[in-house]
Amino acid sequence: MDEFSRLLSDAAGRAAHYRATVAERPVAGSVDEEALRARFGGPLPEGPSSPEVAVDRLVAAAEPGLVTSTGPRFFGFVIGGASPASTAADVLTSGWDQNGFMGVMSPAARAAEAGAGTWVKELLGIPATASCGFVTGSQEANTIGLAAGRHHVLSAVGWDVARDGLQGAPRVRVVANAERHATIDRSLRLLGLGDGNLELVDTDANGAVSVDAVRRALDGASGPVIVCLQSGNVNTGACDDLRSACEAVHDVGGWAHVDGAFGVWASASPAYRHLNVGIELADSWSTDAHKWLNVPYDAAFAMVSRPDVHSAATSYTAPYLMTSTGDPEMGDLVLSSSRRARGFTVWAAIQELGRSGVADLVDRCCSLARRFADGLAAGGLEIANDVVLNQVLVGFGDDDRTDRVIAAIQRDGTCWMGGTTWHGRRLMRIAVSNWSTTEDDVDLSVEAILRIAREEF
Numbered sequence: 001m002d003e004f005s006r007l008l009s010d011a012a013g014r015a016a017h018y019r020a021t022v023a024e025r026p027v028a029g030s031v032d033e034e035a036l037r038a039r040f041g042g043p044l045p046e047g048p049s050s051p052e053v054a055v056d057r058l059v060a061a062a063e064p065g066l067v068t069s070t071g072p073r074f075f076g077f078v079i080g081g082a083s084p085a086s087t088a089a090d091v092l093t094s095g096w097d098q099n100g101f102m103g104v105m106s107p108a109a110r111a112a113e114a115g116a117g118t119w120v121k122e123l124l125g126i127p128a129t130a131s132c133g134f135v136t137g138s139q140e141a142n143t144i145g146l147a148a149g150r151h152h153v154l155s156a157v158g159w160d161v162a163r164d165g166l167q168g169a170p171r172v173r174v175v176a177n178a179e180r181h182a183t184i185d186r187s188l189r190l191l192g193l194g195d196g197n198l199e200l201v202d203t204d205a206n207g208a209v210s211v212d213a214v215r216r217a218l219d220g221a222s223g224p225v226i227v228c229l230q231s232g233n234v235n236t237g238a239c240d241d242l243r244s245a246c247e248a249v250h251d252v253g254g255w256a257h258v259d260g261a262f263g264v265w266a267s268a269s270p271a272y273r274h275l276n277v278g279i280e281l282a283d284s285w286s287t288d289a290h291k292w293l294n295v296p297y298d299a300a301f302a303m304v305s306r307p308d309v310h311s312a313a314t315s316y317t318a319p320y321l322m323t324s325t326g327d328p329e330m331g332d333l334v335l336s337s338s339r340r341a342r343g344f345t346v347w348a349a350i351q352e353l354g355r356s357g358v359a360d361l362v363d364r365c366c367s368l369a370r371r372f373a374d375g376l377a378a379g380g381l382e383i384a385n386d387v388v389l390n391q392v393l394v395g396f397g398d399d400d401r402t403d404r405v406i407a408a409i410q411r412d413g414t415c416w417m418g419g420t421t422w423h424g425r426r427l428m429r430i431a432v433s434n435w436s437t438t439e440d441d442v443d444l445s446v447e448a449i450l451r452i453a454r455e456e457f
């Protein structure tokens with residue numbers, strides 16, 4: 001083996017060792033931030049080191065500060081793990097070092113995105129004719145969906161926003177689920193639509209908008225309007241009634257965007273598909289592969305029902321960018337130019353799982369969430385949401401006590417859950433979205449939570 005092969009094999013071996021032992025590591029070790037900063041700090045190296053030394057130093061510096069969020073008992077935020085095949089594909093993606101901007105730079109990257117994008121749309125019940133940009137996350141995907149919406153609704157009233165911007169443009173109304181994800185607001189700020197102009201639609205107790213409320217919000221609407229819907233509320237997992245809501249939006253000529261960062265994956269399971277009935281009617285969709293599909297960071301999709309609107313909103317040209325087909329290039333559907341070839345990991349993940357494997361992954365996570373709720377309720381704790389998907393909210397009494405118990409659970413290290421504020425109350429949030437979580441992991445975690453809740457007054 002030459003030196004570079006040894007270096008890469010060694011790095012892969014270290015990553016494999018980390019993953020093999022991740023379940024035994026404390027989920028959140030007590031991190032000494034000062035020491036970590038010191039390890040990564042210090043003076044700028046004056047000269048070169050061998051690659052081995054550089055990598056050794058990186059491992060020594062980083063390992064004490066890693067969070068085992070890829071392990072089976074990390075239930076904070078909504079963080080998937082990374083499946084074996086997609087992790088290996090990610091290593092290859094780095095080794096191949098392709099620029100995924102356009103096909104001439106990497107025909108393989110382009111074909112992988114086309115193939116994997118087609119599979120993703122089929123799994124999620126999104127029309128095959130939709131465009132699919134491989135982006136960094138649902139933040140980028142929401143921005144693109146709303147940019148396409150802005151382009152389309154303004155174009156419908158004779159305004160070219162790409163050329164003329166928003167100065168002097170007709171007003172665009174933006175209506176959204178009151179419990180939308182905060183990334184929607186950032187996207188609106190970036191797009192010049194502002195978050196202060198949002199018209200909020202009230203939700204039911206679990207965070208889904210009622211169709212009547214959407215219709216009321218749109219009543220008498222004329223002119224440009226974009227409506228932000230949601231599949232998978234980040235606290236409760238609730239999904240909007242997409243069919244009726246999209247119909248209501250289209251009745252007034254509006255654009256319906258669905259933020260489905262994790263919730264749209266319910267469509268991949270026959271048992272949970274009913275949560276997303278009508279998903280195909282929307283105009284744009286965002287979803288992540290790095291959450292529920294368990295692809296390494298970062299991987300997500302921005303999909304638009306009208307590919308021409310998608311690329312009109314996000315593409316650019318330059319004299320040195322010639323395409324042979326006239327079809328949009330990978331870089332035309334995203335907000336970056338030079339970029340990682342994101343199709344390989346997604347393609348490998350879907351190869352690894354197949355249609356039935358993705359459905360099993362969704363079903364398993366949902367039934368483990370149910371198991372959490374049942375176990376904690378049996379132990380006398382309050383389950384504060386309707387557990388429709390993979391999210392569980394737990395109350396420990398008043399806000400102070402809830403925050404104290406959450407902190408104690410995090411210190412204990414058996415499992416990791418975060419806190420959230422839902423309808424004015426502090427609650428613990430459990431998200432189950434890791435391929436490697438088992439019933440034993442849930443039982444062990446329930447036991448730890450109940451023990452800590454008893455100890456913490």
Ligand SMILES: *Cc1c(COP(=O)(O)O)cnc(C)c1O
Binds near residue numbers: 260261288300
């Ligand atoms: C996670 C999440 C986002 C943001 O996705 P990123 O991949 O972190 O950019 C947006 N919406 C919802 C509902 C989410 O759960």
